[in-house]
Amino acid sequence: FLTTKNRPTPELQNRKWICDLVFLVDITNHLNSHNKTLQGKDLIILDLLARVKAFQLQAKKTPFFPRMAEHFLSDVHACEKEFLTFLTPFDVNTEEVAEHLKMEIIKLQCYDAFHGKFKLSTPLEFWRSVAATGTYPAPVRDSLQIATLFGSTYPCEQLFS
Structure with missing residues (x-):
């Protein structure tokens, strides 16, 4: 042609x-x-990180994306312990939890009623229910900060469309 x-x-x-x-x-x-x-409604940063990790494994440790591995993933790994506290508060090793959260996470892990709620809900629903009780303010505050990290531009795009 x-x-x-x-x-x-x-x-x-x-x-x-x-x-x-x-x-x-x-x-x-x-x-x-x-x-x-990585786009869509109700995705939080933790959902996206799981998908990025899967992509990283699939891409064999990102050989074609060295800048992504160098910058983005190093930031992700630096926050991973905080994310684990949000995702699995009853399984997290309290020795690895940030000092300002340690005592409240230990108390939370000992409270069976919350443990049952956690098994029956998503992490976001669980932390909302803990927040409603007014107990454990430090882990609630940190968890809600993690949950409100923008995982994608979807919320912003919906605002303007």
């Missing part, structure tokens, strides 16, 4: 260039698919 229009296309004759183009198309398609899983 381009030849009939007198448009030279030497790139299409170059096998290496074609291979690079095919790779770029494949990787762009893969990233687009991954990006779509």
Whole structure:
């Protein structure tokens, strides 16, 4: 087609260039698919981190994305203990919990009624129910801060659409 229009296309004759183009198309398609899983209603940062970790494992420790591994994932790993306290407050090792949370998490872990509530709800619903009681203010505050981190631009996009 381009030849009939007198448009030279030497790139299409170059096998290496074609291979690079095919790779770029494949990787762009893969990233687009991954990006779509990171969008949507009711996704919190922890949902997105789980998907990014799965992507990281699937991509064999991100060899094609060294900047992502270097910057984003190092930030994620730095916050991982805080996220675990939010996700699994009854399984978290209290020795690894931040000092300002330690005593309240220990007390929470000893309270069977909350343990039962946790098993029957999502982490977000659980922390809302704990907040409603007015007990354990430090872990409630930290958990709600984690829950309100914007995982995606979805809430902002919905506001303006």
